[in-house]
Amino acid sequence: MSSELFDSYESEYSALAAAIRQRLDTTLPELVGVERKSALHETERELTEVHELVEQMGMELLTLQGPMRSRAAPRVRQYKAEVERLKREVRKAAQGMGNYESNRRALLGNTAGAGRLASHDLSAEESSLDGDHRTRLLSGNERLMNGSQRLQESHRVAMETEAVGASILNDLRSQREQIVNTRDTLMQADAHIDRSQRTLRTMTRRLLTNKMITTGLIVIGASLVLLILYIKLTR
Known part of the structure; x- marks a missing residue:
C-alpha cells in the first residue's frame, strides 16, 4: 500500500514539475502585465503543491522496506533539489515582473488613467492571491487529513502486529514448557x-547361581549313589 501511494505522489509530482518547467521556459517569457502576474501566481501555487508532494514522498519513504527504500531515497533527494531550483527560478521571474511594473509606472506617470489601471491590477492581484491562498489552505488541510489517516492506519497495523507477536510468544512459551515436560518424562522413563x-541382570545372575548349585547337588548325589552301588557289588 505504501509503495502504491509513493508511486501516486511521484506521478503527480512529475506532472506538476513538468508543467511548471514548461511555463517558466516558454509561457512566462511571452506574457506581460496581468497575464504574467496570473501565470506567476498559478506557478507559485503549483510550486507549493510540488513542495508538499515531495514532503509526502519523504514521509512515505519511511514506511518503505529494504530495497524499495534504497531505490526511492535518491529520487526523493533529487526531487527536493529540483524544487529548490524551481523556487529560485520563480523568484527570479517574480523579480523581473517587479522591475517591469516599476518601469511601466514610471513611464505612465501619475495620470488618472494610470491610477485606474494600477487600482484595477491591484484588485485583480488581491483577488487572485485570496483565491490561491484558499486553494493552498484547502489542499494543505486535505493532505494533513490524509497523513493523519495514514498514521492512524500505521498505528493500528503496529498494534495488530504487536498482538500477533505476543500471541506467538505465548505459543512458543507453551511449546517450550511441553518440550521440557516431555524431556523430564523421557529422563524418568530412562531411569x-x-x-x-x-x-x-541381578535376577539372571541369581538364576545361573541357583542352576549351578542345583547341578552340583545332582552330580554329588549321583556320585554318592554310584559309590554305594559299587561298594555293595564288590562285597
Whole structure:
C-alpha cells in the first residue's frame, strides 16, 4: 500500500514539475502585465503543491522496506533539489515582473488613467492571491487529513502486529514448557529402564547361581549313589 501511494505522489509530482518547467521556459517569457502576474501566481501555487508532494514522498519513504527504500531515497533527494531550483527560478521571474511594473509606472506617470489601471491590477492581484491562498489552505488541510489517516492506519497495523507477536510468544512459551515436560518424562522413563535392566541382570545372575548349585547337588548325589552301588557289588 505504501509503495502504491509513493508511486501516486511521484506521478503527480512529475506532472506538476513538468508543467511548471514548461511555463517558466516558454509561457512566462511571452506574457506581460496581468497575464504574467496570473501565470506567476498559478506557478507559485503549483510550486507549493510540488513542495508538499515531495514532503509526502519523504514521509512515505519511511514506511518503505529494504530495497524499495534504497531505490526511492535518491529520487526523493533529487526531487527536493529540483524544487529548490524551481523556487529560485520563480523568484527570479517574480523579480523581473517587479522591475517591469516599476518601469511601466514610471513611464505612465501619475495620470488618472494610470491610477485606474494600477487600482484595477491591484484588485485583480488581491483577488487572485485570496483565491490561491484558499486553494493552498484547502489542499494543505486535505493532505494533513490524509497523513493523519495514514498514521492512524500505521498505528493500528503496529498494534495488530504487536498482538500477533505476543500471541506467538505465548505459543512458543507453551511449546517450550511441553518440550521440557516431555524431556523430564523421557529422563524418568530412562531411569526406570536402567533400574529394570539392573534388576534383570541381578535376577539372571541369581538364576545361573541357583542352576549351578542345583547341578552340583545332582552330580554329588549321583556320585554318592554310584559309590554305594559299587561298594555293595564288590562285597
